Structure formats: structure tokens, C-alpha cells
Amino acid sequence: MIKNFPLEQTVKPLLEWFQNNARTLPWRENPTPYHVWVSEIMLQQTRVEAVKPYFERFIKALPEISSLAECEEERLLKLWEGLGYYNRARNMQEAARTVIKEHGGQLPADYEKLLKLKGVGHYTAGAIASIAYGIPVPAVDGNVLRVITRVSADDSDIMKQSFRTKVEGALQAIIPKDQASPFNQALMELGATVCLPGGAPQCDKCPWQDFCEAYRQDLWSEIPVKSKAKPRKIEEKTVFIIQDEEKIVLRKRPSRGLLAGLYEFPNISGHLSEEEALLWLKEQNLSPIRIRKLEPAKHIFSHVEWHMTGYVIRVDELAEQKGNMMFVEQAESEERYPIPAAFGAYTKYINIRLGNEKFSGGS
DNA sequence: AATTCGGGGCC
DNA sequence: GGCCCAGAATT
Numbered sequence: 001m002i003k004n005f006p007l008e009q010t011v012k013p014l015l016e017w018f019q020n021n022a023r024t025l026p027w028r029e030n031p032t033p034y035h036v037w038v039s040e041i042m043l044q045q046t047r048v049e050a051v052k053p054y055f056e057r058f059i060k061a062l063p064e065i066s067s068l069a070e071c072e073e074e075r076l077l078k079l080w081e082g083l084g085y086y087n088r089a090r091n092m093q094e095a096a097r098t099v100i101k102e103h104g105g106q107l108p109a110d111y112e113k114l115l116k117l118k119g120v121g122h123y124t125a126g127a128i129a130s131i132a133y134g135i136p137v138p139a140v141d142g143n144v145l146r147v148i149t150r151v152s153a154d155d156s157d158i159m160k161q162s163f164r165t166k167v168e169g170a171l172q173a174i175i176p177k178d179q180a181s182p183f184n185q186a187l188m189e190l191g192a193t194v195c196l197p198g199g200a201p202q203c204d205k206c207p208w209q210d211f212c213e214a215y216r217q218d219l220w221s222e223i224p225v226k227s228k229a230k231p232r233k234i235e236e237k238t239v240f241i242i243q244d245e246e247k248i249v250l251r252k253r254p255s256r257g258l259l260a261g262l263y264e265f266p267n268i269s270g271h272l273s274e275e276e277a278l279l280w281l282k283e284q285n286l287s288p289i290r291i292r293k294l295e296p297a298k299h300i301f302s303h304v305e306w307h308m309t310g311y312v313i314r315v316d317e318l319a320e321q322k323g324n325m326m327f328v329e330q331a332e333s334e335e336r337y338p339i340p341a342a343f344g345a346y347t348k349y350i351n352i353r354l355g356n357e358k359f360s361g362g363s
Numbered sequence: 364a365a366t367t368c369g370g371g372g373c374c
Numbered sequence: 375g376g377c378c379c380a381g382a383a384t385t
Contacts, residue, residue: 043380050371050379084369087383121382141380161364188380197378198374226378230366258368301369341370 010151010208011176011183017207018186021193023048026055033107033132034065040127041092041119045085048192054083065105069096077261077338084341086260091119109133122168130180138171139184140164143191149224150195153213158224232305238277239267239310241294241349242286247318247327248350249286250337258301263337265346266325267308277311285322290314290354297345306342312349 022028025048027039038058042051058079062068068076071093080089095117099107107128108114114125126139138144145158148167156163175183190208195201203215214220242249242265250263268280274293281288294310318327328337330351339347 040380045368045379045381046370047372047379082370084371085381087368088381091382119382123381127380139380142378143380185380192380198372229377260368299370303367 010211011174011179013207014186014190015176015179015182018182018189022185022189023193026052026059031131033109033128035059036128036132037107037124038092040124041088042083044088044124046083050083054080065096065099065107068093069100073261074336074338078336081262081338082341086262088119090261094118095120107132109135111135111137122164126168127184130175130184134178134180136172136175136177136180138168138175139188140167140171141188141191142197143188143195144171144184146197146224147187147191147195147208150201150214150220151208151212153217153219153223155223155225157227159227229302232300232303234305234307235269236271237267237269237306237308238272239265239294239308239343239346240277240281241265241310241312241346241352242281242315242318243313243330243351244315244318246329248330248333249318250326250328250333250339251324252326258304259340259342262340263326264339265310265343271307271309272311274311277313281313284325286313286315288313288315290357292354292357294346294349299342299345301342308345310346310349312352312354314354 025039027035039051039055042055042058061075061079062071073090073093076089076093077086080086098117099105103113109129109132111125111129114120114128115122120128123139123141126137127141129135129137130139142158145164145167148154148170149156149158158164171187190206191197194203194206201220203209203212203220206212206215209215214223240249249266251266253259253262253264255261266284272280274291278288278291291311291313294312297308297310299306299308321327333339333350334347
């Protein structure tokens with residue numbers, strides 16, 4: 001792995017490079033344990049540029065651990081809306097309540113205790129411990145794995161848990177006891193800004209160029225090795241934008257599974273013809289006055305694709321709510337309810353005025 | 364060890 | 375279209 005590689009000699013140039021090249025990031029301005037924690041949860045599988053505006057809004061809305069612990073789930077999910085992996089938010093709130101109850105309201109300055117918090121794994125526990133408290137433990141994320149495998153020309157599969165554990169062990173041996181925070185951040189920063197994924201790395205800017213085996217052997221495009229994900233499943237859906245003069249129909253998704261607890265437009269499996277759509281509406285005790293077919297839309301998740309079509313439907317009046325259908329003021333629908341980006345192609349039809357198209361027949 | 368969790372930006 | 379991202383929980 002990191003064999004034949006004098007890591008001790010690498011620490012100084014790395015730290016020096018970081019001092020001169022660290023990006024200005026919102027969570028670096030005042031790195032309290034809470035700020036570090038929130039940022040690290042948001043940054044899981046999510047790019048820095050995407051996190052920035054969410055982080056600033058989140059900290060303003062919930063400035064302390066106690067405010068997170070006490071926040072309504074609806075509001076919490078609204079703050080997370082569009083960021084994805086929504087269980088991160090719920091898990092963080094559960095952990096916040098644990099911190100209040102069991103740790104006197106302060107994040108523990110202890111790697112093992114951090115690791116026990118919901119939503120905090122090896123990486124995040126290491127990041128909080130080192131960055132917020134200066135505890136010398138590694139924080140091995142995708143950036144670190146890329147940097148380490150390249151500099152040592154290691155062709156291990158970085159998707160394997162066992163390899164990540166080996167890298168943690170190797171880094172634990174060389175992490176400077178009094179510089180854990182800059183050391184860990186420097187490794188990640190190097191991976192994020194110089195030792196790039198995708199395109200060509202900027203080796204001419206790298207403090208480790210002199211002894212990088214991938215550079216010497218021109219292997220950057222071969223390393224890191226990552227086993228391929230299995231192909232996504234495709235699901236066909238028909239989405240209904242159902243509204244009267246003032247209200248629109250939403251549903252709350254189940255509390256487990258994909259997009260758990262978020263709100264959606266009513267939708268069912270399959271691509272329905274207009275006749276089938278009208279039949280389904282009748283089964284829901286909804287009486288359409290007008291209907292218009294909408295353009296197809298696609299949304300890609302990590303493990304599934306939704307291939308959607310839609311109808312916008314005008315009904316006379318949305319009166320008593322049936323089953324899991326909710327009748328919501330159109331003006332409040334997007335303002336108040338967290339609706340995932342998957343439905344983004346159809347949100348523009350909220351409050352649309354249909355003309356005279358009615359039961360046009362055919363597809 | 365494998366699968367399930369989002370969404371977007373860049374090749 | 376494929377890849378990857380400051381990963382973790384569940385099965």
C-alpha cells in the first residue's frame with residue numbers, strides 16, 4: 001500500500017502548501033465543533049460548491065446544537081431540500097438530541113464517542129475530532145484515498161472497506177500530534193484542488209510531485225481503481241399536478257426509503273394514457289374539468305432512474321381530503337413543503353391556468 | 364460484503 | 375452518457 005514511501009518526509013511540504021493554498025470556506029471562518037459537524041455532514045458525497053449556500057442558511061436558521069435538536073422536522077427538511085440524502089438531516093437531529101441528553105450539550109472531544117452518534121462514521125468522527133478539537137486521528141475520505149493511492153501508485157480497489165481501514169492505519173502512524181487539523185484538511189484540499197478526479201491532475205502545483213509514483217509513471221488516469229457500480233433500475237411514472245382555483249394536491253412520502261418524509265405530487269407507476277389517467281382520477285374521487293398532457297422528464301438518482309410523464313389537471317373544487325392526499329394552498333406548496341428536485345420539471349405547472357383543452361382523447 | 368440512500372457539475 | 379463527490383446505515 002503505502003510501502004516504499006517515506007511519508008514522514010511528506011508532512012512538512014504538505015502543511016506548507018496548505019498554509020499558502022487553503023480555500024476560504026464558510027465553515028472555516030469560525031470552526032466551532034457544531035459548525036464543523038454540520039459542514040461535514042453536508043459534505044458527505046456532496047461538493048463544496050453545492051454545500052456553501054446550504055451551510056450559511058442552515059447556521060443562520062439553527063445557530064446552536066439546541067436549536068437543531070428542537071427544530072420541527074418539516075422545517076429541518078425544508079432547510080435540506082435539494083441537498084439530497086435526507087436521512088443525513090434526520091440522523092444529525094437525532095444525534096443533536098443525544099448530545100443534549102448525554103453529553104451536556106457539547107459535542108464530545110472523543111473519537112469513539114463521536115463515532116457512536118447517528119450519522120457519524122469513521123470519516124466524520126475523524127474530521128470533527130481533528131478539525132474541531134485537534135485530536136490526532138485520520139479522516140479518510142475520497143480525496144485522501146485518491147491522493148494516497150496515486151502518490152504510492154497503489155492499484156487497490158478503493159471501494160473496499162478493508163483498504164480504507166489500511167489507509168487509516170497508515171495515516172494514524174504519521175499524523176503530526178500537534179497539527180492534526182491542518183494535516184487532514186491539507187490531504188483533502190490537495191485531492192479537491194490539485195490531485196483532481198475526472199480530468200488531469202495539476203501535478204505542477206503539487207507539493208508531492210517529487211516523490212509521486214503516479215506522476216513518475218504517468219499513471220494518473222489509472223489510479224485510483226474503483227469497482228464499477230451496477231446499472232441503475234429504470235422506473236416509469238406518471239405525475240399528476242391536480243389543482244382547483246387555489247389549491248394543489250400533495251402527498252407526504254413514507255417515513256422510510258427513497259425521499260423519506262418529503263412531499264410529492266401524486267404519482268403512480270407506469271406511463272398512463274389520458275384515458276387511463278382519467279380513470280385513475282375517478283378512482284380517487286376526483287372530477288377533472290380539464291386535463292393536459294405534460295412533457296416527459298427524467299430524474300437520475302444513484303441507484304434508480306425515474307422516467308416520468310405528467311398531466312396537469314383542473315378540478316372544480318378540492319374539498320374533503322381523502323386518504324394520503326393533502327390539499328395545499330398553491331402559494332404555500334413550494335414555500336412550506338419540502339419537495340425533492342426529482343419533481344422539478346413539473347413544479348412550474350403549479351398555479352397554471354388551463355385553456356379549453358378538455359378530454360382531448362388519444363395520446 | 365452488498366445495497367440503499369440525492370443531486371448536480373464536469374468530462 | 376458516465377463519473378464522482380469532505381459517506382453512513384441497513385441488510
